[in-house]
Amino acid sequence: MVATFYPEGSLRCDLQAGNVPIITLDKRSRWDALGFMIRLVRLIRQVRPDVLHTYLGTANILGILLKVLSPSMRVVWGMRASNMDLSRYGWLDRVQFRIERMLSPFADAIIANSHAGLSYGVSQGFPQEKLIVVPNGIDTERFSLRPDFRATIRQNWDIPEETAVIGLVGRLDPMKGHPVFLNAASLLLKHRARVHFVCIGDGPPAMVAELSELAISLGIQRHVTWVKSTSAIEHVYGAMDIATSCSTYGEGFSNVIGEAMACERICVATDVGDAKRILGDTGYVVPAGDAAALATAWMQALNLNDDERRIRGRAARERIVKHFALDRMITETTLVLENLAPRESR
Numbered sequence: 001m002v003a004t005f006y007p008e009g010s011l012r013c014d015l016q017a018g019n020v021p022i023i024t025l026d027k028r029s030r031w032d033a034l035g036f037m038i039r040l041v042r043l044i045r046q047v048r049p050d051v052l053h054t055y056l057g058t059a060n061i062l063g064i065l066l067k068v069l070s071p072s073m074r075v076v077w078g079m080r081a082s083n084m085d086l087s088r089y090g091w092l093d094r095v096q097f098r099i100e101r102m103l104s105p106f107a108d109a110i111i112a113n114s115h116a117g118l119s120y121g122v123s124q125g126f127p128q129e130k131l132i133v134v135p136n137g138i139d140t141e142r143f144s145l146r147p148d149f150r151a152t153i154r155q156n157w158d159i160p161e162e163t164a165v166i167g168l169v170g171r172l173d174p175m176k177g178h179p180v181f182l183n184a185a186s187l188l189l190k191h192r193a194r195v196h197f198v199c200i201g202d203g204p205p206a207m208v209a210e211l212s213e214l215a216i217s218l219g220i221q222r223h224v225t226w227v228k229s230t231s232a233i234e235h236v237y238g239a240m241d242i243a244t245s246c247s248t249y250g251e252g253f254s255n256v257i258g259e260a261m262a263c264e265r266i267c268v269a270t271d272v273g274d275a276k277r278i279l280g281d282t283g284y285v286v287p288a289g290d291a292a293a294l295a296t297a298w299m300q301a302l303n304l305n306d307d308e309r310r311i312r313g314r315a316a317r318e319r320i321v322k323h324f325a326l327d328r329m330i331t332e333t334t335l336v337l338e339n340l341a342p343r344e345s346r
Helices: 012-017 034-047 056-066 091-106 115-123 147-157 178-189 205-217 233-239 255-262 275-279 291-302 306-323 326-340
Strands: 002-004 022-024 051-055 074-079 109-112 131-133 164-169 195-200 224-227 242-245 266-270 284-286
Touching: 012 022, 034 056, 051 056, 051 326, 056 074, 056 091, 074 115, 074 326, 109 115, 109 326, 115 131, 147 233, 164 178, 164 233, 164 255, 178 195, 178 205, 178 291, 195 233, 205 224, 233 255, 242 255, 242 291, 255 266, 255 275, 255 306, 266 275, 266 291, 266 306, 275 284, 275 306, 284 291
Parallel strands: 002 022, 051 074, 074 109, 109 131, 164 195, 164 242, 195 224, 242 266, 266 284
Antiparallel strands: none
């Protein structure tokens, strides 16, 4: 059973298609606490789960508090980030992290989606003996090279086929490094004219305006296209020539890197989280926050001939299929959860 804070979500249709029971706790806003908690407590009392698997700070904290109602219930946390810079967020996020760290010894297991996340957790005082790494899994059937969509998507973006496209997929958030992406774009355009940059993702209006103004100040606004997030992201990767992750901190396992690699795209990523471990020798890794190094890596990737690009792309997909496929993640996660459940309920 899956319990969600809010009524809508991008995975709802997938869960329904798989006949997974979904309970919506109807949280109306961040500050809607009382009614939400009453509904959550009622749900735990009714269902009495053997294992409660929670994701991210708020849910992790609530999972431990709910053990008071059901002491035999095992609580497994999900840790999705690494080396977070909490100074860039509000006071509530910083307080929440301190509470999460304080309660972490009471979790029965903590699944980190990256080795970088495990190391970060240990450095911040989370109990090492509770931490387990299960890397994210990529659906390699959904994410595969789809050449039929390339021309259509580029037409929608008004980008000709002969222009190289460098794409960044990710919400507009300080950790995702969009300013670095734009500064690197301005550097590359000084040496290569036929290149276009696409940013796919949503964000607060203030940040949209700030990034648009940065593109204008750099004189590259004609070379940058802003695209809202889409549920059909698997079609988008094929329209790119290079996929990029510019995160400056906080990334654990970048799904964007894994998805693009499964779609046989060459990736350039900053050295944050498990980027090196995911890419292997199929792409390029540069220091976080270094726009010049990012532009240089893009140039190296663009200078590959067609055969070299195809070979790299196929090797990238093979790496994801071999090491980071969805089935492996499901198997390893299930094993953790089942080993914690009471023997009679397995």
